[in-house]
Amino acid sequence: MSGLVNAVVICAVAVLVIARQFRARRISADRRWWIVPAVLAFMALRGPGVIDPHHEDAASFLLGAELLIGLAIGAGWGWTTRIWTEPDGVAWSKSTKAAGAIWTAGICLRLGLFGIGALLGVRQDSSALLLGLAATLLVRSGFVAWRAQSLQPTPNGQGPEYGDGVALARLKERV
Incomplete structure (x- = not known):
């Protein structure tokens, strides 16, 4: 039953997180962004089935690869998330199509x-999948919170977006 419960939790969390991230969401000022990944990691580590005792080397390699993939997805997802501030100073985020491709x-x-x-x-x-999902959410949430801290509202009421002030490369036009 534990495997079924984990599978249901993984699917529910993935659907909930993905659906919520593709809508504009306020980035809260509280420091509790790590709680959901911590709960997922606890659920993953509570049982003895993380590593197959008959294939410890291969299972450890697969678990390490799963965690690396989770970290890379979280970093890519956090990097491609659009972050902006409203005139009142509230930071908002929304995932992009690139984030969907990363997922x-x-x-x-x-x-x-x-x-x-x-x-x-x-x-x-x-x-292992639950641990990978926890790593993904932890890195993504931490990365977005870190990026949002660098944004400050401007006095003219137009909030900046992450990356404002960076010169964009100009494409040459061909006749």
Whole structure:
């Protein structure tokens, strides 16, 4: 039953997080952005099924790869999230199409890892996927909070966006 519960939690959290991130959301000033990833990590580590005892080396490699993929997805997702401030100084965020592409690539990579584990005969529990999701959310939330701290509202009422002031490369026109 634990594997079924983990699978339901993974799907529910992924759907909830993805759906919420593609709408404009206020970035709260509180420092509790790490709670959901911490709960997910606790749920993943509460049982003994994180590493297959019969294939410890391969299972450890797959778990490490899952965590690296999770960290990379979180960083990419946090980097591609649009962040801006309103005239009242409130920071907002919204994921972009590039973030959707990063999620899609991450899901494909995770499916590939699952396939490699199946070919090697490694028993894979949902705990590794839950840990990877926790790493993704932790890095993304921390990255967005860090980026949002650098934004300050301007007196003219037009809030800046992250990256304002960076010179854009000009494309040459061809006749």
